[in-house]
Amino acid sequence: METWEVFRRHGHREPFEHCGTVTASDHEMALLTAKECFLRRREGEHLWVVRRSDIHSFQDESLLEIAADKSYRFNSGYRDVVEKRERAKARAKELASS
Amino acid sequence: MTDPLVSMLLALADDELVLGHRHSEWTGFAPHIEEDVAFSSIAQDEIGHAAAYYSLVAKITGDDPDRLALGREKHEYRNAILCERANGDWGYTLARHWLYDHADALRLEALESSAHEELGPLVTKIRREERYHLLHADTWLKRVSQGPVEGRKRLADSIGIAFEESLGLFEPFEGEQDALSAGWIPVSSSELRQRFVRQVAEKLDALGLPTHMTSHAEEGAEFVASSSGDLIASDNGERSAPSADDGFGGRRGRRTPDFDALWEDMTSMYRTSPGARW
Numbered sequence: 001m002e003t004w005e006v007f008r009r010h011g012h013r014e015p016f017e018h019c020g021t022v023t024a025s026d027h028e029m030a031l032l033t034a035k036e037c038f039l040r041r042r043e044g045e046h047l048w049v050v051r052r053s054d055i056h057s058f059q060d061e062s063l064l065e066i067a068a069d070k071s072y073r074f075n076s077g078y079r080d081v082v083e084k085r086e087r088a089k090a091r092a093k094e095l096a097s098s
Numbered sequence: 099m100t101d102p103l104v105s106m107l108l109a110l111a112d113d114e115l116v117l118g119h120r121h122s123e124w125t126g127f128a129p130h131i132e133e134d135v136a137f138s139s140i141a142q143d144e145i146g147h148a149a150a151y152y153s154l155v156a157k158i159t160g161d162d163p164d165r166l167a168l169g170r171e172k173h174e175y176r177n178a179i180l181c182e183r184a185n186g187d188w189g190y191t192l193a194r195h196w197l198y199d200h201a202d203a204l205r206l207e208a209l210e211s212s213a214h215e216e217l218g219p220l221v222t223k224i225r226r227e228e229r230y231h232l233l234h235a236d237t238w239l240k241r242v243s244q245g246p247v248e249g250r251k252r253l254a255d256s257i258g259i260a261f262e263e264s265l266g267l268f269e270p271f272e273g274e275q276d277a278l279s280a281g282w283i284p285v286s287s288s289e290l291r292q293r294f295v296r297q298v299a300e301k302l303d304a305l306g307l308p309t310h311m312t313s314h315a316e317e318g319a320e321f322v323a324s325s326s327g328d329l330i331a332s333d334n335g336e337r338s339a340p341s342a343d344d345g346f347g348g349r350r351g352r353r354t355p356d357f358d359a360l361w362e363d364m365t366s367m368y369r370t371s372p373g374a375r376w
Binding site: 001022023024025026028029032033034035036037040 | 130131132133135136139230233234237238241
């Protein structure tokens with residue numbers, strides 16, 4: 001018996017989302033039981049099962065941490081751009097009229 | 099005499115109710131938790147189908163569906179004896195589930211073109227759920243038949259026992275000739291039985307499970323209803339199936355001791371306070 005991760009989709013335009021696990025001997029049995037465990041009350045319209053051992057991740061989770069300032073990767077890092085542009089416009093106007 | 103349509107619907111409903119009840123006895127005891135949920139869900143489906151058939155009967159006769167399901171005496175039930183058998187082990191439960199759902203699928207395929215205007219569409223809906231039951235049964239059978247020797251042996255033994263009794267599902271119900279003439283069901287029980295035996299033999303063969311009892315059944319006696327309503331075998335009056343005496347007569351209201359315990363349990367609440375509502 002293996003552990004199978006179960007993913008469920010609410011509508012055909014929605015992404016599959018993880019909803020739980022089942023223990024089963026193979027993918028057919030996993031689908032069979034996942035349907036009744038996770039789709040019994042119309043919680044979605046489609047299911048995937050994936051063998052847990054087929055899912056790969058980093059051994060060292062600290063690799064995923066962001067250590068230094070990466071504010072340029074976020075919208076919030078550019079909050080003062082509008083202000084700077086307004087100031088530049090005003091300056092340009094000032095120069096034009098002088 | 100009972101209306102042949104009612105008699106046919108009661109046979110269907112009683113099969114589903116009684117087997118659904120047996121399946122539900124696994125709740126909390128199935129081999130693993132996921133299967134517990136799946137099998138309990140199948141049990142609920144079967145009882146839901148029974149409720150739909152009882153409601154149709156109630157509409158025709160002005161009866162109450164709950165009374166039909168739970169308020170009848172033991173000899174008034176018309177389920178095949180296979181359905182009332184105690185669960186035994188998981189091997190027997192699977193064998194019966196597999197045989198029953200294959201038999202039911204053939205019967206429903208025929209009933210989808212029933213001349214009764216409400217039954218056809220109802221059966222279309224029921225068949226959608228039955229497809230899952232069939233997949234469930236086939237998947238389990240494949241796994242166990244390819245698995246370790248003990249499981250495989252238990253399954254094969256159970257199929258041997260349950261197969262003989264599964265033929266009792268195709269005993270003609272009371273008034274079947276009239277139901278056929280009226281088009282309530284377009285295919286006779288004996289024709290369905292032949293299709294069933296053929297299909298089961300093919301599938302067992304593909305799984306590498308023994309099929310000797312199916313070839314036996316194909317050669318075996320053709321059951322016909324006698325004028326008294328009793329079933330007789332056409333070849334010198336003897337049934338060829340070893341356990342046939344135990345497995346037949348359900349459609350005429352013959353019940354086994356297995357049914358007594360089930361009936362006591364299933365109807366106890368209804369008998370305590372008849373007409374009670376949830």
